[in-house]
Amino acid sequence: MKNETTIFGIRAIIEAIKSGKNIDKVFLQKGTRGELFQELEYLLRSEGISSSYVPVEKLNRLSRGNHQGAIAQISPIEFHDIDDLVLNVIESGKTPLFLLLDQLSDVRNFGAIVRTAECTGVSGIIIQKKGGAPINGDTIKTSAGAIFKIPICKVDHIKDAVYHLQSSGIKVIAATEKADDLLYDISFKDPCAIIMGSEGRGINPSVLKAVDTKAKLPILGEIESLNVSVACGAFLYEAVRQRS
Known part of the structure; x- marks a missing residue:
């Protein structure tokens, strides 16, 4: 630091x-x-x-x-207002792809996710004010500087951001092992936002109840879950594949 x-x-x-x-x-x-x-x-x-x-x-x-x-x-960055960001993305004519992070605690996971988000054209990242990893030197290093290139918003509660996105016509997809559908069965072509949960707890149950749909990755080995930054990369690149 x-x-x-x-x-x-x-x-x-x-x-x-x-x-x-x-x-x-x-x-x-x-x-x-x-x-x-x-x-x-x-x-x-x-x-x-x-x-x-x-x-x-x-x-x-x-x-x-x-x-x-x-x-x-x-914080080494200035945070964006969610109202302004969503409106600007919609008015730009590009199909929105937002990423919500529900209280990730590891700065290196956070940095790795920011790097992947920037590489996959994510419109903006939304995090909660309390309970998440700080943005510090380790975040900057792990993101390879991408933290300065992608808009990041802080909100009081992730669930409020979910409702705001939905009211703006953006479908909210939760990445969770509690889903019945695989991510390959979900359409990412329309305006959408992907929620990733914290390393230990996953997505808050109250947030899960508010989303439009849930999706999971196929797990073929004995370990039941992937590192959150790896899982996030898989979801974002499925969105890229479908939109290409």
Whole structure:
């Protein structure tokens, strides 16, 4: 993690939030108390900024001890507004292909997916504000710089994004082993969005209930699932094949 994308110290983070810095995630030391710390916690909640409580050892590794109980990561990219992005894609005349990521936690998986999404002409990626992997140096490296070339939106809840896309005439397809149909039986030719779930939990059940259709990959071996970035690549390239 590079210093220019990191802020150390409770007061410094509070001022960064108040000045409108694009904070991606904040790590807070477990057991920390005090009025200033409580003010930071309140700001994080009110602004919807992702945060997690971690042992002091993790903060020490990230900052070599100079952190005062809090470290913030500044996003290296500017996030797009979902309303503007969807409208712009529709008005461009290109057939929309969106990708929704339901709380992926691994930055390398995230980076690999962004790279594949850029290579397959994805219109934009939609992620949730809380619970997902931060966009940091590892994400940039794994994406091979694609993170700067594809629009990314942050929303309060993935389910809200599903409803928004559907109301815009975009079919939402969930990639899940809970499906009856294989992805090869699903049409990706019309405007659509693909949802990929998190590494351990998959797609949130409430989100699954909201989608238009579900699809799965055929698994011929004994291991029951693929790495999420590999599965995502298979889905995106099936869309490319059908649209070619």
